Amino acid sequence: MYSYLYSAVIHGVKAEMVKVEVDISRGLPGFNIVGLAGKTVRESAKRVRSAIINSGFEWPVKKITVNLAPGNINKYGSHFDLAIAAVLLECSGQIKIKNKENKFFAGELNLNGNINHVKGVLSMLLTAAENNYLEAVLPGANQKEAVLVKNLTPYLLKHLHDLNNLEAAAKRSKFKPKLNEDSSLNYPELNQIRGQKSAKKAVVTAAAGGHNLLLIGPPGCGKTVLAESIVKLLAPLNKRELLETASIYSINNNLNELNLKKKYRPFVAPHHSITSAGLIGGGQIPVPGEISLAHNGVLFLDELPEFKNSVLANLREPLEKKKIKIVRQQGSYYFPADFQFLAAMNPCPCGFAGVKDRDCKCSERDIVRYQQKLSGPLKDRIDLQIEVLPLKKDEILFKNSTAEKINYLKKIKKARSMQAQRYQDTGIKNNSELNLEDIEKYCQPNSSAKKVLEQAYESLKLSVRGYIRLMRVARTIADLNSNPQITESDLIEAVDFRWYAEKSEMLL
Numbered sequence: 001m002y003s004y005l006y007s008a009v010i011h012g013v014k015a016e017m018v019k020v021e022v023d024i025s026r027g028l029p030g031f032n033i034v035g036l037a038g039k040t041v042r043e044s045a046k047r048v049r050s051a052i053i054n055s056g057f058e059w060p061v062k063k064i065t066v067n068l069a070p071g072n073i074n075k076y077g078s079h080f081d082l083a084i085a086a087v088l089l090e091c092s093g094q095i096k097i098k099n100k101e102n103k104f105f106a107g108e109l110n111l112n113g114n115i116n117h118v119k120g121v122l123s124m125l126l127t128a129a130e131n132n133y134l135e136a137v138l139p140g141a142n143q144k145e146a147v148l149v150k151n152l153t154p155y156l157l158k159h160l161h162d163l164n165n166l167e168a169a170a171k172r173s174k175f176k177p178k179l180n181e182d183s184s185l186n187y188p189e190l191n192q193i194r195g196q197k198s199a200k201k202a203v204v205t206a207a208a209g210g211h212n213l214l215l216i217g218p219p220g221c222g223k224t225v226l227a228e229s230i231v232k233l234l235a236p237l238n239k240r241e242l243l244e245t246a247s248i249y250s251i252n253n254n255l256n257e258l259n260l261k262k263k264y265r266p267f268v269a270p271h272h273s274i275t276s277a278g279l280i281g282g283g284q285i286p287v288p289g290e291i292s293l294a295h296n297g298v299l300f301l302d303e304l305p306e307f308k309n310s311v312l313a314n315l316r317e318p319l320e321k322k323k324i325k326i327v328r329q330q331g332s333y334y335f336p337a338d339f340q341f342l343a344a345m346n347p348c349p350c351g352f353a354g355v356k357d358r359d360c361k362c363s364e365r366d367i368v369r370y371q372q373k374l375s376g377p378l379k380d381r382i383d384l385q386i387e388v389l390p391l392k393k394d395e396i397l398f399k400n401s402t403a404e405k406i407n408y409l410k411k412i413k414k415a416r417s418m419q420a421q422r423y424q425d426t427g428i429k430n431n432s433e434l435n436l437e438d439i440e441k442y443c444q445p446n447s448s449a450k451k452v453l454e455q456a457y458e459s460l461k462l463s464v465r466g467y468i469r470l471m472r473v474a475r476t477i478a479d480l481n482s483n484p485q486i487t488e489s490d491l492i493e494a495v496d497f498r499w500y501a502e503k504s505e506m507l508l
Contacts, residue, residue, distance in 0.1 A: 001025070003091035006133065007083040007105050008124040009075050012333040013248055013288060015120070015127035019069040020083040020105075022091045027063035033084075035068030038076035038285075047078075047109050048085045055113035055160040060092045074330050076285055079118040082107030082137065086163055095163050099135070104128040104152075107139045113160035117141035122250035125149040126243060137166065144260070145250055148243060187267070190229040190408055195391045199226050202386045202497055204408050207233035208415040209476030210430035212319070212341040212381060214304070214374075217388030218358070219351045223344035226388070227300050228267065230342065233412055234298070236263035241296040244336065248288050248295060266297030268339075272306035280314045286326045286333045291318050294339035304345040305373035312378055315341070319381045341382065345374070355390060383432060383469045384497050415479035431476045436468055443471045448488040456495045470498050 001024045008015040031045045053059050066084055068075045083105035089095045097103065106124055108116040122145040125136055129152050137155045138146055146154035155169045162169045190200055199215065199222070206213040207230050215223040237245060242263055249255045249266075258266060270279065270290045281289035291299055301307060318324045318337035326333045348367040352358040362370070379385070419430050422442060428434065434442065445453055456462065462470065471486075474494035478486045 001091050001093075003087050005083050005087040005090070005097070005100055005103065005105050006128075007080055008127055009073060009077065010120045010123055010251060011073070011331070012286070013123060013251060013292070013335055015124040016073060017104075017127060017131055018073070018075060018080075020080065020087050021067040021069060022084070022087045023065045023067075024060050024088075024091050025063050025065075029061050029063060031064045031066070033066045033068070035066075035071045036074050037068055038074060040078050041068070041075050041080050044078065044081050044084055044109075047081055047111065048088065050111040051081070051109040051113045051160050052085055052089065054111060057089055057094050057160075058092070060088070064088065074285075077118070077120075078108040078116075079106040079120075079124075081109040082115060082139075082157075082160075085109060085160060086137070089163065097163075097166070102132075102134040104133045104136045106142075107137070107157070109160060115139040115157050115159060119253040120247075120251040121145045122148060122243070122255075123247040125152055126247060128152065137163075144255060145246075148246060148260075187231040187264070188225050188229045189232060190226075191406065193222060193225055193229060194396065196222055196226060196388060198496070199386060199388045200408075201493070202384050203227075203230055204233065204412060205473060205476050205480065205497065206230060206340070206342070206384055208412045208430075208480055209383075209419070209472065210340055210432040211383040211473060211476065212432070213343070214379075214382045214385040215342075215344040215388050216347055216385065217344075218346060218355045218390055221388045221390045223388050224300075224302055227298075227302075227342045227344060230298060230340075231264055231267045233408060234265045234340075235413075235416060237265055237296060245296045248292050248336070252288055252293065254293075266294055267300065268294040268297065269300040269302060272301070272303050274307070274311060276308075276311050276314050279311055280318070280324050280337075281326055281333075281335050284328070286328060286335075288335050289324075291315070291324065291337040291339060292335040295336045297339055298342055299339045300342045300344075302344050304343040305370055309373065309375070312373075312375065316377050316381070319378075343382070347371075347387075380465050383472055386497055411480050414482060415476065418479045418482070431472050431479070434468070434472050434475070436464065439468060439471045439475075443475045443486060445474070445486040445491060446488070449474075449486050449491045452488050452491045452495070456491070456498075460495070460498065466498070470494055473497055 004019055004021045007018050007020050009018050033042055049059055086105055090097050106118055106121055108118050110116060117139050121138060121142045125145060128136060129149055135153045140156040140158045143156055155166045157169050202213060203226055215226060217223055245266060246255060246258060249258050268290050279289050280291055281287060319341060322338040324335045324337050347353040348360060348362040349370050350361045353360045353362060353367055474486045474491050477493050478490040481490060483490060
């Protein structure tokens with residue numbers, strides 16, 4: 001007797017369809033799984049046997065062979081349990097599965113027959129939908145992933161005996177799952193932050209143009225809260241981005257960290273003790289790292305110089321190519337890493353270099369060595385580098401009511417609209433992606449701004465990269481001010497945002 005069903009296996013952040021075949025024949029009773037099955041898949045034999053017996057079904061006392069095809073792909077994960085049990089019961093004539101060529105199965109079994117939540121279901125569902133599968137048999141605990149894929153009918157099961165009547169299970173599964181409204185972090189509003197007028201402008205500019213941002217200032221001046229406020233200024237995830245991001249979080253089993261209702265972009269802030277594998281992904285079977293969890297969102301590194309140099313060096317490739325490649329013996333894995341990079345650091349080890357009324361205990365050599373931890377290639381990829389100063393007494397004790405009247409979101413939306421219209425059919429998403437050729441085409445300054453640009457070149461000793469970064473920022477500021485051409489005031493503000501970066505480069 002022979003039968004088959006379909007499941008899938010995760011490879012990187014994508015899934016590949018797997019045909020689960022079962023043959024029951026005469027011979028010495030046994031249960032064998034073939035087809036490059038990993039340890040977790042081979043362990044399915046004992047789980048499936050106990051689950052079938054404890055669910056009121058009969059275990060065939062015959063020679064049972066399970067094949068996972070194609071045989072050249074490594075199979076791992078406990079989610080094959082449900083497919084193996086279902087096809088075995090169908091093969092032995094105990095249940096009948098209609099339209100099995102259109103069905104996809106994934107679920108882990110307990111010994112008593114209960115079906116547990118499994119990781120990576122969303123990636124599997126997206127691949128199943130691309131391959132024209134119409135129905136998915138899943139654990140009830142994976143309802144949140146099931147509702148995100150619209151063109152698949154879900155059968156959400158709690159127990160193995162529900163396989164007897166999938167139609168009844170489908171009726172029970174026709175409900176709206178409660179999507180989490182609050183993500184794990186309560187993001188602040190930019191208007192709630194006191195003072196820091198210049199830093200707020202930099203955050204708004206970064207949000208409008210997709211620029212990377214470095215905040216440099218003493219402890220307690222508000223660098224972290226400024227970085228967190230960018231989340232509510234960014235455009236919500238569109239449908240494609242939401243599915244991409246949610247599938248990565250599904251693989252890492254932390255989908256609850258995404259705000260699926262408000263569609264906030266992810267904000268990932270790893271601790272400075274993180275390893276290279278934790279940041280870029282890795283393991284014997286590679287899983288996405290923090291930079292992939294920040295895909296379509298923000299990666300924030302607080303206390304930047306405290307990160308290991310080897311860890312920071314790993315950021316160069318994803319910042320340039322928007323993806324990361326990890327090579328293992330069993331194959332190559334690609335993880336997406338299209339994120340906006342934000343970082344914060346102190347000006348020196350003690351944190352008070354250049355701060356009025358505070359004594360810095362660091363030597364000049366200590367300060368230079370501390371700032372040199374931010375390598376040149378990484379610094380080259382940060383458009384905005386600004387100094388955040390401590391708040392004054394009045395800014396701390398008294399709230400400025402005029403700050404609440406500024407509609408930052410309206411300005412940002414208008415700037416994004418100008419960029420979308422300007423770069424339509426070019427493949428450019430925002431100003432931060434402009435290269436030298438694009439700048440010559442889209443970033444033309446008016447006559448008065450050209451004089452400012454010449455003065456900036458002389459005073460800042462601009463390199464080609466410095467010029468490109470300056471004009472990217474100037475173009476975004478012009479968009480925020482609704483200026484078709486870059487004006488003198490736009491360029492002066494962009495120079496202010498570049499001054500600390502160029503000054504630190506001259507010092508080092």
